[in-house]
Amino acid sequence: MGYAQLVIGPAGSGKSTYCSSLYQHCETVGRTIHMVNLDPAAEHFSYPVSTDIRELISLDDVMEELGMGPNGGLIYCMEHLEDNLDDWLDEQLDGYLDDDYLCLIAQIELFTHVPVLRNFVEHLKRKNFNVCAVYLLDSQFVSDVTKYISGCMASLSAMIQLELPHINILSKMDLVSNKKDVEEYLNPEAQVLLSQLNRQMAPKFGKLNKSLAELVDDYSMVNFVPLDLRKESSIQYGEDADVKVRDFDPED
Ligand SMILES: Nc1nc2c(ncn2[C@@H]2O[C@H](COP(=O)(O)OP(=O)(O)OP(=O)(O)O)[C@@H](O)[C@H]2O)c(=O)[nH]1
Ligand SMILES: [Mg+2]
Numbered sequence: 001m002g003y004a005q006l007v008i009g010p011a012g013s014g015k016s017t018y019c020s021s022l023y024q025h026c027e028t029v030g031r032t033i034h035m036v037n038l039d040p041a042a043e044h045f046s047y048p049v050s051t052d053i054r055e056l057i058s059l060d061d062v063m064e065e066l067g068m069g070p071n072g073g074l075i076y077c078m079e080h081l082e083d084n085l086d087d088w089l090d091e092q093l094d095g096y097l098d099d100d101y102l103c104l105i106a107q108i109e110l111f112t113h114v115p116v117l118r119n120f121v122e123h124l125k126r127k128n129f130n131v132c133a134v135y136l137l138d139s140q141f142v143s144d145v146t147k148y149i150s151g152c153m154a155s156l157s158a159m160i161q162l163e164l165p166h167i168n169i170l171s172k173m174d175l176v177s178n179k180k181d182v183e184e185y186l187n188p189e190a191q192v193l194l195s196q197l198n199r200q201m202a203p204k205f206g207k208l209n210k211s212l213a214e215l216v217d218d219y220s221m222v223n224f225v226p227l228d229l230r231k232e233s234s235i236q237y238g239e240d241a242d243v244k245v246r247d248f249d250p251e252d
Pocket of ligand 1: 009010011012013014015016017018171172173174175228229
């Protein structure tokens with residue numbers, strides 16, 4: 001039985017930085033982790049990548065040889081991955097041991113545009129991997145409720161499309177000076193979100209705001225764990241496949 005976490009989130013939310021910390025952490029505690037890059041447009045990494053989609057197909061080649069733009073090219077790469085998923089992934093997974101830990105890094109476009117990421121995950125599950133999703137959202141988004149709501153919606157969309165155990169992380173907590181400002185966004189309440197949305201947006205959006213705020217609150221589906229990478233974090237995995245990121249001192 002292997003374990004894998006799938007790291008996703010909007011552009012610039014801190015995925016690469018998080019993965020780099022995770023890699024260092026595993027190195028320190030002496031556990032093997034394999035980093036899997038699923039971003040055909042990625043340029044450089046601060047950790048060794050063991051499986052890289054760019055070996056199958058790279059965005060640069062697609063743009064050059066097929067004359068596609070960056071976005072069409074990205075979709076093309078994903079469709080190509082989809083077509084080669086079984087063979088390529090099997091070949092890659094053959095190199096890993098049964099109880100290895102994988103960290104998959106993907107761009108958000110991968111699951112909003114094409115079903116390939118879900119199929120990728122299904123394939124891992126068939127190979128006996130326990131997979132969980134880790135969705136990162138920049139804590140700076142909390143200062144702007146409209147960005148925050150769009151981040152929540154993207155996370156919700158990932159939850160629905162991937163149907164995986166899911167953890168939301170509020171990244172870059174070291175940039176937040178007053179942790180109290182962030183607390184009410186960890187388990188967002190409809191009333192708070194609604195009044196802030198209404199304050200920022202034109203009155204005609206009132207009904208929409210109410211529905212969005214209630215959606216986030218009603219099912220308690222979206223909540224966040226704050227992560228400050230400067231502090232010693234505890235990222236665990238084990239028999240029950242429970243991944244915990246504990247990093248928030250209540251007295252802060
Ligand atoms: N202060 C602080 N800055 C961070 C942290 N994590 C990321 N950053 C900064 O935020 C920016 C984006 O971080 P990345 O890790 O590259 O984000 P990403 O999600 O991989 O970005 P893309 O791959 O381009 O989508 C960089 O300038 C990082 O240095 C953090 O925990 N604290
Ligand atoms: Mg990155």
